[in-house]
Amino acid sequence: MLLAELVRTHAAVAATRSRLTKRAELAAALRAAGEVGDGDEVEIVASYLSGRLRQRRTGVGWRSLADLPPAATDPVLTPRDVDDALEAVSALSGPGSATARATAVADLFGLATTDEQRFLRGLVLGELRQGALDSLLLDAVADAAGVPVALVRRAAMFSADSGPIARAALTGGAAALEAFGLEVGRPVRPMLASSAPDVAAAVEKLGGGQVVADVKLDGIRVQVHKRDDDVRVLTRSLDDITERLPEIVELTRSLDVGAAVLDGEALALDEAGRPRPFQETASRAGTHDVAEVAATVPLTVRFFDVLHADGVDLIDAPTRERLDVLDRVVPPDARVPRLVTDDVDAVTRFFTGAVADGYEGLVVKDLAAGYAAGRRGAAWVKVKPRHTLDLVVLAVERGSGRREGTLSNIHLGARDGDGFVLLGKTFKGMTDEMLAWQTQRFRELETADDGWVVSVRPEQVVEIAFDGVQRSTRYPGGVALRFARVLRYRDDKPAAEADTLDAVRSHLSP
């Protein structure tokens, strides 16, 4: 199988909205890989189709991909060639490795056609990763292997990547999939939350009975595996960050349980126990240097779930039972504050109190549900106070994939003196109608076009919802919006009345 075939499949999947067509395209590519009769080939193809590399870290960043060699005219690369090249690149270290890496990257990209270069670039930079795609891929694996989807999904709970799942299904069928299970020390995909606009809607979404409302901590997700003194800490994307969180390792070791898999959130707290700004947690969790780790703010862990305790798997146990076990193995000050009630008003008061205390909101959970690993399950519903800002569009980027031909990603500015300061960009929240409208509107306001970014006169106001404001060196205003998405365009408000940089800063956590 040639890489070009995989690139074609990727483009075909992006070009259609039909889930069935996407699924059929993915299954056909997996079948083609399976026909080679080689598990490695299936694993590589499946990983690439879900936007992931097999290597956890290649050391290749966007800078090294800024200037690519001229593209090849004919496709010659196979997925395995790419995997071999990246495997070699990721093994490089020490003096001279930067040059060797640059040469290897240039050699690889020099063999790729224009389309392949674009695909590889996105793949290497992690831009093609998408939860939705991964989920479709699992459906396609079931089709290609002729096994039940439920079996594939079950196995996928216990594997960080879908590649090994595809390999097992296509080379060993149902029996190979059944061999996957929870094992202390091996990553389990984290359960994710859906969302609701307010507490009442969240409780209703869960059927309106008794619920457990957890405080939502704005830190980083940690999955902690303990086998006696042997502790591993994994991130939400299941990367191992044990080395960076010695204080969490220590706390976990002290728990009165031999073997456990715990789910929680790590965050930096101030002396009064209030959450410190998210970026402090993020930068601390991103620190590799051991000395630096010791010198910076310690992180605190708060657990909210348990998937295994002393030989008992709890994945399928109802929340109520898992929380009983959690209370047995984790002391109160290492648990997320929670409230169990069937009274919506009590949950609302709990929400208001949590937000006033500097927390992000609540995650309201179904007491009867199992742990839906790897899914944005309906059994967890997050609620946050909605923040909005009226900002001005400063520029817009051409869309790609399904948005090809439109002007999509908008650059958002806040008012500052007589001018505007860039705060960030978003392509989220736009309906097809909005996209069509804005494509035309921003052409009218165009002042320059470099072939990718169209600069516009700063006149169009847009109402943006966002989850929070954080300090950032990425943009000139020194702040960035978390999860900005478009609510609507405002034609009733002139740019001169848009929100100011100071107004944006007022949303910074204390």
Ligand SMILES: Nc1ncnc2c1ncn2[C@@H]1O[C@H](COP(=O)(O)OP(=O)(O)OP(=O)(O)O)[C@@H](O)[C@H]1O
């Ligand atoms: N008590 C809690 N229960 C579950 N998740 C919690 C809790 N407190 C904080 N969280 C965090 O909230 C996330 C749940 O929301 P979701 O699954 O949508 O993740 P997300 O996309 O990272 O969302 P967000 O940016 O809102 O945290 C979890 O991944 C976890 O990191």
